[in-house]
Amino acid sequence: MRQLEKWTDWLCDERVGPFSAAIAFALAYCLVQIVVMTFSSHFVGTAVGVDDSEQLMAMRFLAAGYGSSQPPLYTWLGILTASLVGTNILALKIVKYTLLAGGLIACFAAVRRLGYSNRAATAAMFGLLLFPQIVWEMQHALTHSVAVFCFSSLLLLAVVELQKRRSTAAYVLLGLAAAAAMLSKYNVVIFLAALFLAALSLRETREAIFDRRFLISVVVAILACLPTFYWSLTHLGDLLAHSGGLGVAEGGSAAKTLSRGILGMGNAILNFAGLPAAIFAVAFFLARGKPAPPPVTAPWPEKLVWRAIAFAFLITLLVVLAGGITQFRDRWMLPIFVLFPAALAMRLDAMGERGRKTQATIVFVGAVMAILVLPVSWYMHVHGGDNRGSIVRMDYASLHRQLTADGPVGTVVSSWFWIGNLRLVDPGLVVLDDEIPDFAKSIREPAVLLLADDEEPASLIFDRIAKAGYVMDTAHRSIAVPQLFGGMPRQVTVTRLHKMKAP
Numbered sequence: 001m002r003q004l005e006k007w008t009d010w011l012c013d014e015r016v017g018p019f020s021a022a023i024a025f026a027l028a029y030c031l032v033q034i035v036v037m038t039f040s041s042h043f044v045g046t047a048v049g050v051d052d053s054e055q056l057m058a059m060r061f062l063a064a065g066y067g068s069s070q071p072p073l074y075t076w077l078g079i080l081t082a083s084l085v086g087t088n089i090l091a092l093k094i095v096k097y098t099l100l101a102g103g104l105i106a107c108f109a110a111v112r113r114l115g116y117s118n119r120a121a122t123a124a125m126f127g128l129l130l131f132p133q134i135v136w137e138m139q140h141a142l143t144h145s146v147a148v149f150c151f152s153s154l155l156l157l158a159v160v161e162l163q164k165r166r167s168t169a170a171y172v173l174l175g176l177a178a179a180a181a182m183l184s185k186y187n188v189v190i191f192l193a194a195l196f197l198a199a200l201s202l203r204e205t206r207e208a209i210f211d212r213r214f215l216i217s218v219v220v221a222i223l224a225c226l227p228t229f230y231w232s233l234t235h236l237g238d239l240l241a242h243s244g245g246l247g248v249a250e251g252g253s254a255a256k257t258l259s260r261g262i263l264g265m266g267n268a269i270l271n272f273a274g275l276p277a278a279i280f281a282v283a284f285f286l287a288r289g290k291p292a293p294p295p296v297t298a299p300w301p302e303k304l305v306w307r308a309i310a311f312a313f314l315i316t317l318l319v320v321l322a323g324g325i326t327q328f329r330d331r332w333m334l335p336i337f338v339l340f341p342a343a344l345a346m347r348l349d350a351m352g353e354r355g356r357k358t359q360a361t362i363v364f365v366g367a368v369m370a371i372l373v374l375p376v377s378w379y380m381h382v383h384g385g386d387n388r389g390s391i392v393r394m395d396y397a398s399l400h401r402q403l404t405a406d407g408p409v410g411t412v413v414s415s416w417f418w419i420g421n422l423r424l425v426d427p428g429l430v431v432l433d434d435e436i437p438d439f440a441k442s443i444r445e446p447a448v449l450l451l452a453d454d455e456e457p458a459s460l461i462f463d464r465i466a467k468a469g470y471v472m473d474t475a476h477r478s479i480a481v482p483q484l485f486g487g488m489p490r491q492v493t494v495t496r497l498h499k500m501k502a503p
Helices: 002-013 021-044 050-058 073-085 089-113 118-128 132-140 144-164 168-182 188-200 203-210 214-234 254-286 300-323 330-337 340-348 352-383 387-393 396-403 417-424 459-467
Strands: 411-414 430-432 447-452 470-481 490-499
Touching: 002 021, 002 118, 002 352, 021 089, 021 118, 021 352, 050 073, 050 089, 050 387, 050 417, 050 430, 073 089, 073 144, 089 118, 089 132, 089 144, 089 340, 118 340, 118 352, 132 144, 132 254, 132 330, 132 352, 144 168, 144 188, 144 203, 144 300, 144 330, 168 188, 168 214, 188 203, 188 300, 188 330, 203 214, 203 300, 254 300, 254 330, 254 340, 254 352, 300 330, 300 340, 340 352, 352 387, 387 417, 396 417, 396 470, 411 417, 411 459, 417 430, 459 470
Parallel strands: 411 430, 411 447
Antiparallel strands: 447 490, 470 490
């Protein structure tokens, strides 16, 4: 037990070369994940999961938008990385874990820059790893949520820097951070508005907003987002493609819709923040015997983060009530609670030995959870899961060989984005599903349609093919695609596509 306490104290207070031990842990952790996941996939011969395969589809070309109701920044980072290391799993993992490390380190740096102890900053960073959606979901799935996590933390750091250094460069950086956040995921607008209102409510930060140079931040953010804003306005169908997943007005009557919305939001909050809140509570309970000074008034940095959390909650609630939203995903609560560990860690800094003990417990639990997740994340990476996750285990090299046995193929079309994995075999291949914008312009012949034995309806892709001016060959063939780990071969139907003849 004493050794564990020493290890925790080392994480909180010591340094590794130029870095805090906590930052060194985060960097080493993410580097290990990049290396292990890349090499395990290479040696085992597996592909990537649903979210990464979608990115492989979009990383083929640079555009202001890619459909799927998501902004383009994550894909842009993937394209940049692939241009350096190639279109492969290494590029995908570099993007994901660079963003994950960036979010953790930015949170640490923001708390330290606000004048709090190294231990508080470490507790804030490891407190983020208590969220299942961060320590687990972001490692085996998700893409844009990783980006919004990173750039939300960087946006907080930019606000802190602006308050500390009222310089033109600081205003430019704030604009860039805001633009990066908006281009990560659209629900970050809630976090942006909440942080702005919180800053506006405090004298210490209000002065920075009322400074004329704040217009520099606004202009920089608008200019950086302008191409995507224009693309969204001209591709409203692609922008709203997943709006049906919000379950708008599904309750029937107004009262039922209201109750379902509130209950759904409450359940999402519980699933997202319940575990870290419980761990913080238990850690504080375990430290109850330690001495603590009398309570003091919270300084402005602590008020800033608590008010940002409160405003984010209120804005989300208003959106739910006004929009009649009844369906939620846990990760949508990220804009509300991304500052939650920082707020608690900052409060604990004013509680003397009791606070230090609580912070140490948070650091220990967060570090242990992150380490325990490692082997499970490796297993999920190479094995996938049931249902859609099983696409990881398909032998895409075999599929590609059988697909091109009768001649080269320029474009592969399917009803969903599992076929993105084919670009790991042939990076020059065009892969399309019904959500890719400018579908007709993207087709490069010869083109084929692949349909796997899954539950995804094919009617939408049939419509896109017809609207693009192509017809399906009356003849088709079936391919048996081997699966690793002894799974039964997946049956894939191949149909050639032909351009319609002009009447």
